[in-house]
Structures are given as structure tokens and as C-alpha cells.
Amino acid sequence: xxxxxxxxxxxxxxLLALIAVGAAGYxxxxxxxxxxxxxxxxxxxxxxxxxxxxRLSGPVEIVSYANPQGNLRQTIASFVQRYQxxxxxxxxxxxxxxxxxxxxxxxxxTIDGELVIHYRGHEQRLDDLSSEGPMTNALERxxxxxxxxxxxxxxxxxxxxxGQANADLGTFMTQLEGRxxxxxxxxxxxxxxxxQHTDLVVLASPTAPLPPGGVQALVNYVRDGGNLLxxxxxxxxxxxxxxxxxxxxxxxxxxxxxxxxxxxxxxxxALGLANPHMIALGDYPAQAITRGFTLTTLFPEVAALAPVAxxxxxxxxxxxxxxxxxxxxTGSEADTTLPGRPLEFGFALTRxxxxxxxxxxxxxxxxxxxxxxxxxxGNGGNRALGExxxxxxxxxxxxxxxxxxxxxxxxxxxxQGQLNAVSLGFLAILPLLLLAIGGWIVWRRxxx
Numbered sequence: 001x002x003x004x005x006x007x008x009x010x011x012x013x014x015l016l017a018l019i020a021v022g023a024a025g026y027x028x029x030x031x032x033x034x035x036x037x038x039x040x041x042x043x044x045x046x047x048x049x050x051x052x053x054x055r056l057s058g059p060v061e062i063v064s065y066a067n068p069q070g071n072l073r074q075t076i077a078s079f080v081q082r083y084q085x086x087x088x089x090x091x092x093x094x095x096x097x098x099x100x101x102x103x104x105x106x107x108x109x110t111i112d113g114e115l116v117i118h119y120r121g122h123e124q125r126l127d128d129l130s131s132e133g134p135m136t137n138a139l140e141r142x143x144x145x146x147x148x149x150x151x152x153x154x155x156x157x158x159x160x161x162x163g164q165a166n167a168d169l170g171t172f173m174t175q176l177e178g179r180x181x182x183x184x185x186x187x188x189x190x191x192x193x194x195x196q197h198t199d200l201v202v203l204a205s206p207t208a209p210l211p212p213g214g215v216q217a218l219v220n221y222v223r224d225g226g227n228l229l230x231x232x233x234x235x236x237x238x239x240x241x242x243x244x245x246x247x248x249x250x251x252x253x254x255x256x257x258x259x260x261x262x263x264x265x266x267x268x269x270a271l272g273l274a275n276p277h278m279i280a281l282g283d284y285p286a287q288a289i290t291r292g293f294t295l296t297t298l299f300p301e302v303a304a305l306a307p308v309a310x311x312x313x314x315x316x317x318x319x320x321x322x323x324x325x326x327x328x329x330t331g332s333e334a335d336t337t338l339p340g341r342p343l344e345f346g347f348a349l350t351r352x353x354x355x356x357x358x359x360x361x362x363x364x365x366x367x368x369x370x371x372x373x374x375x376x377x378g379n380g381g382n383r384a385l386g387e388x389x390x391x392x393x394x395x396x397x398x399x400x401x402x403x404x405x406x407x408x409x410x411x412x413x414x415x416q417g418q419l420n421a422v423s424l425g426f427l428a429i430l431p432l433l434l435l436a437i438g439g440w441i442v443w444r445r446x447x448x
């Protein structure tokens with residue numbers, strides 16, 4: 001009887017164990033639990049990223065244009081999975097860019113693995129997965145939802161934001177509209193001031209003189225704290241840009257001087273550029289716009305710029321600069337004998353905003369507008385640089401500033417004495433100790 005009860009207890013215990021395992025397996029399919037035991041929780045999302053995801057009330061679709069060869073897709077999937085653990089309705093889909101190169105060019109896909117994030121009819125592009133900061137910033141811009149109003153000065157031969165001509169900016173602005181920006185015309189023949197609630201004004205390479213009232217409206221807009229992007233162009237010798245277009249008051253308000261002539265840089269020959277007026281950049285001065293930016297950009301014809309010392313309260317930082325062989329070509333034979341030197345043609349300007357409801361006021365002046373035109377937008381990183389410029393001017397670089405959360409113990413620093421001790425321990429002491437232990441075990445067995 002006792003033996004029967006013991007057997008029954010054994011079978012009952014086995015049955016209960018199977019039921020418990022089955023229940024645990026079933027519950028694991030319904031509920032998930034992930035624990036991050038790494039130092040500082042570096043294997044999971046930060047609280048800032050979790051807060052951004054909490055603001056996204058609908059599904060998010062991520063499309064990655066990554067080649068199936070190699071481990072890039074696996075790396076991207078692992079990166080996105082950290083966000084999916086917090087927000088399960090984030091979907092990830094891969095597209096092979098080699099299947100339709102023409103479609104990739106139309107979409108502006110230039111980097112293997114580039115991500116396009118879709119949320120409620122808007123999109124953000126991402127080509128940096130080195131940390132969660134860029135990804136979280138892109139999601140924050142989508143969560144903001146509201147469109148940013150970008151006013152383009154028109155009526156004086158400027159580049160049209162909706163035009164399809166070679167010199168227009170239609171392709172670029174179509175992509176920016178998908179990222180939450182809306183381009184509106186600003187014609188000073190119809191209005192006398194920049195409308196309120198304008199987030200950014202763009203003066204894109206005017207070819208005719210602006211009316212004095214329009215220039216004064218731009219000066220007043222800058223004086224009152226408005227953000228501005230000025231794309232200027234080189235002019236013929238003897239006709240400085242700001243003078244013949246009536247823009248000298250605006251240049252004085254910004255403290256920037258447009259130098260006469262065309263910027264020339266012979267270093268582009270190494271990239272196969274026969275025309276020295278075609279400026280190719282792969283290295284950039286340190287500034288928030290170009291931080292971590294390594295793509296090559298092409299500027300077809302450039303005007304050099306220079307800050308006017310002591311003329312304004314702006315803090316000017318160059319972010320576009322020619323190579324060491326740069327010089328200004330004014331059509332004189334003496335230009336070819338001058339020694340080359342780096343010359344700036346892009347400045348980022350910042351100051352404390354005069355408007356009490358704003359923090360920092362920002363402006364940018366660039367000596368070329370062709371790099372964003374329909375003709376040259378697809379060259380290298382032109383589109384990516386243009387997006388960075390607009391994001392910076394609209395203040396989107398400060399949405400989430402996440403420091404990198406690397407492992408604190410990735411590097412081991414040892415002195416020469418410590419290194420000698422470790423080497424002696426592993427190469428001599430440890431083998432002798434193991435040999436002694438083995439000899440002692442053999443001696444014990446023989447005595448039995």
C-alpha cells in the first residue's frame with residue numbers, strides 16, 4: 001500500500017510539474033518581462049526616449065532601405081527592437097534598394113540602410129544609428145505633429161520652393177513637407193511685413209533688386225527675433241551682390257559681408273572635378289549643423305563670406321569652408337598667383353532672441369543656393385545637409401539631447417608593473433599551481 005501511494009505521489013508530482021511548465025509557457029506568450037541588469041541600463045531605452053514614445057498614440061511604420069547582404073539588416077532590427085519593446089505597434093519593413101535604383105533616386109535614398117519613419121501622414125529620414133539620440137529626435141518631430149511654416153521670399157527672381165525648373169527647390173521642399181514643414185510664398189509686393197507665426201524665412205538667391213520696403217521688412221523681422229536662411233550667389237566683378245540687389249541693410253543687420261568674385265578650389269581635381277569653381281566638401285568645421293556629418297557635398301558656384309567684426313551682436317560660426325587651396329577668382333590674372341587658403345562660405349549665426357517668448361535666435365548665410373536645387377540635390381549628401389540646416393534653424397536639434405551610454409568598463413588601463421604581474425601569473429604561476437594540484441591528486445590515489 002505504501003509503495004502504491006509513493007508511486008501515486010510521484011506520478012501526481014510529475015503531472016503537476018507538467019501543468020506548471022505548460023502554464024508558464026502559455027503565460028510567456030501572453031505577457032513579457034525584460035530586465036536590464038547592465039550598468040546604467042545602457043541595453044535599454046532611456047527615460048527620455050520612453051517619454052517620447054508615450055506621446056505617439058498610433059502605429060509607427062519604419063522602412064529600411066538596406067541590402068540583404070551582410071549583417072546590416074540584423075543590426076537595424078536589433079536597434080529597432082529596443083523601441084518595439086516599449087511600443088509594440090512599431091513595425092519594421094526592409095526594402096532592397098538594388099531592385100529599383102530609379103525609385104531610390106526619386107526618393108532621395110543615398111545611404112545603405114537609411115530609415116524612413118512614417119507616422120500619421122508625416123515622415124522622418126534617419127541615417128545615423130550610432131546612438132538612440134537621432135532616432136528619438138526623429139520620433140519627437142513626428143510626435144509634435146504641427147507643421148512648421150517656412151516662408152519663401154518671392155517676386156524678385158528667387159528660387160521657387162514649388163518649381164520644377166533646374167534652379168528651383170521643388171524636389172527638396174517636397175521631401176521637407178513630408179517631415180512636417182509647409183512652404184508658403186512671401187511677396188513683399190502684396191504684404192508689408194512677415195506674417196506672424198512664421199517659423200522661418202528663406203531668401204533663396206534673388207536675381208532682381210528687392211523693393212526697399214521688402215528689405216526693411218526682412219530687417220525688422222530679424223530685429224524682432226525671426227529665424228532666417230539667406231542663400232546668396234556670386235556676382236560679376238564690379239557688381240557686389242548686396243549692393244546691386246539692395247540687400248546691404250540685411251547684410252549689416254547680420255554682420256556678414258559677401259566677398260566679390262567666385263570661390264575657386266583646385267583640390268576638387270582629386271575627385272575628378274575639372275572646374276575649380278565646383279567646390280566638393282568632405283570635411284566640415286565643428287558646428288551643430290555638421291556635427292558627425294561625413295558625407296561629401298557639392299557646391300557648383302560659390303561666393304565667399306566673411307564676418308564683419310564688431311558690427312553686430314551675433315555670434316557667427318563657420319560650418320562650410322573650402323580646402324587649403326581656396327582662392328577668390330575675380331577675373332584678374334593676379335588671382336592665380338595668390339597663395340591658396342581655406343575660405344568660408346557658410347555661417348551659422350546665433351544670439352539671444354530679442355523676442356521675450358523665444359530663447360535663441362538663429363540665422364544662416366550660405367554663398368550658394370544651387371546645392372539644394374533640383375539639379376544638384378541628389379549629389380552625395382546635399383539633401384542630408386540641407387535637412388540639417390533647416391532642422392537647426394527651426395530649433396529641432398535641441399529636442400532631445402541624449403548623451404551616449406557606452407559601457408564604462410570597455411577599456412582596461414594597466415601599468416607596466418601590473419601587466420608584468422598578470423603575465424607572470426598566467427604564464428608561470430597558474431600552470432605550476434595546476435601541475436602541483438594534479439600531482440597531489442595522483443599521489444592521493446596511489447596511497448589508497
